[in-house]
C-alpha cells in the first residue's frame with residue numbers, strides 16, 4: 001500500500017481534532033519521573049522550555065522506547081545482539097509515468113555500478129513504488145549500520161545515507177528513460193526499523209506465531225512476515241506467518257514487566273527477533289497503538305487493566321481480534337478473491353501438483369523468504385489475464401510448503 005504523506009498528515013490532524021486530543025508537536029521527551037513501580041510524570045522540552053505532564057497511565061510510542069528507558073522501566077536494545085537495519089528513504093522525480101522502473105531493473109543497475117567501482121552502495125534491492133500525484137519513484141536503498149541511541153552514530157549514518165542517495169540517483173539514471181531523474185528528498189530522517197523494546201509481562205515469540213498459539217488476551221492481529229534487513233550483508237529476507245494467515249498479539253506483550261502503568265505501542269512492543277520484525281510495520285503498529293491507548297485509558301479510569309474490558313472496547317471500535325485461520329480450502333478461495341485478473345498455484349517442488357481453474361502452474365526452487373514470482377500476461381493461459389496490461393498474478397499459495405507467495409506488483413519490502 002502506498003500512502004500519500006501530505007494527505008496522511010491532514011487525516012491524522014483531523015482525527016486528533018475530532019477526538020479532542022491535545023497535540024504538542026515538536027516536543028522531545030527527555031526524562032520521566034518514577035514513583036515506586038509506576039511512572040508519575042513525563043518531561044518534554046520545546047522552544048518554550050521544559051514542561052512536565054502528570055498522568056495515571058502512559059503509552060510509549062516513541063519507536064526507540066525513550067519514555068520507558070528514561071522512566072527507569074526495563075528495556076533492551078534489539079534482541080540478543082540482533083537489530084534490524086535502518087534505511088534512508090529516497091524519492092526521485094523526473095521519471096515519466098510510462099517508464100517502467102522495477103526492483104529487478106534496479107538490481108541490475110546496482111550490480112553494474114558496483115562493477116564500475118561506484119560507491120558508497122549498501123542495498124542492492126528495494127521496493128520501488130510510485131507516489132500518487134507526483135508519480136515520484138520511492139526506493140529504500142541507502143542504509144547504514146548505526147545505533148539510533150547514539151547521536152554521533154545516527155548523524156554519521158544520516159550523512160552517509162545522503163551521500164548514498166546521490167550515488168543511487170546516478171544508478172537510477174543509468175536505467176533507460178530515467179536519464180533526467182533528480183533527487184526530490186531523502187528521509188526526512190533515517191528510518192530506524194528497530195531500537196529498544198520494553199521488557200514486557202509476556203514476550204510474543206515467532207514460535208507462538210508458527211504454532212498458531214491462541215492468546216486469551218488478544219488485542220490486535222499481525223499478518224506481516226518476518227521482514228529482516230541484515231546489518232552485515234544489507235540483504236533482505238521475508239518469512240511469512242503460517243498459511244499466510246493472521247496471528248494473535250497479546251495485551252501482555254504491551255505491558256511493562258516492571259512499571260505497572262506503562263504500555264508499549266508500535267515497534268517498542270515486546271517481540272523476539274522474528275516476531276518483532278513482523279509486528280513493527282505500520283498497520284500492526286496502528287493496531288497495537290490503538291490497543292495500548294485503550295488499555296492505558298482503562299487503567300486510568302478503573303485502576304485496573306482488564307483484558308476482557310479492553311477487548312470489548314476494541315471490538316466496539318471495530319478492531320479485528322479474531323483471525324480467520326486459513327485452511328487449505330480458504331487458501332484456494334483467497335487466491336480467487338484476491339485476484340480479479342488471474343491467479344496461479346505455485347509449488348516449490350519439482351513435481352507440479354495441480355492447475356486450478358485452467359491457470360498455468362509454475363515451479364520454483366524454493367519459496368522461503370517470500371520469493372517474487374511473476375509471469376507476463378502473454379505467458380498466461382487465462383484469456384482474461386492476457387488482455388490485462390500488467391503482470392497477471394497476485395497472491396499464490398505454495399501447495400508444497402503451505403507458504404504464501406506475495407503479490408509481485410504490489411509487493412512492499414521495506
Ligand SMILES: Cc1cc2nc3c(=O)[nH]c(=O)nc-3n(C[C@H](O)[C@H](O)[C@H](O)COP(=O)(O)OP(=O)(O)OC[C@H]3O[C@@H](n4cnc5c(N)ncnc54)[C@H](O)[C@@H]3O)c2cc1C
Nearest residue numbers: 028029062063066087191192193266267280281282285414
Ligand atoms: C525504510 C523503511 C521503510 C519502511 N516501509 C514500510 C512499509 O512499506 N510498510 C509498512 O507498513 N512499514 C514500513 N516500515 C516500518 C514502519 O515505518 C515503522 O516500523 C513504523 O513506523 C513503526 O511505527 P512506530 O509508531 O512504532 O514508530 P515511529 O514511526 O518511529 O514513530 C515514533 C515517533 O515518536 C517520536 N519520538 C521518538 N522519540 C521521542 C521522544 N523522546 N520525544 C518525543 N517524540 C519522540 C518520533 O519522532 C516519531 O514520530 C518501514 C520502515 C523503514 C525504516
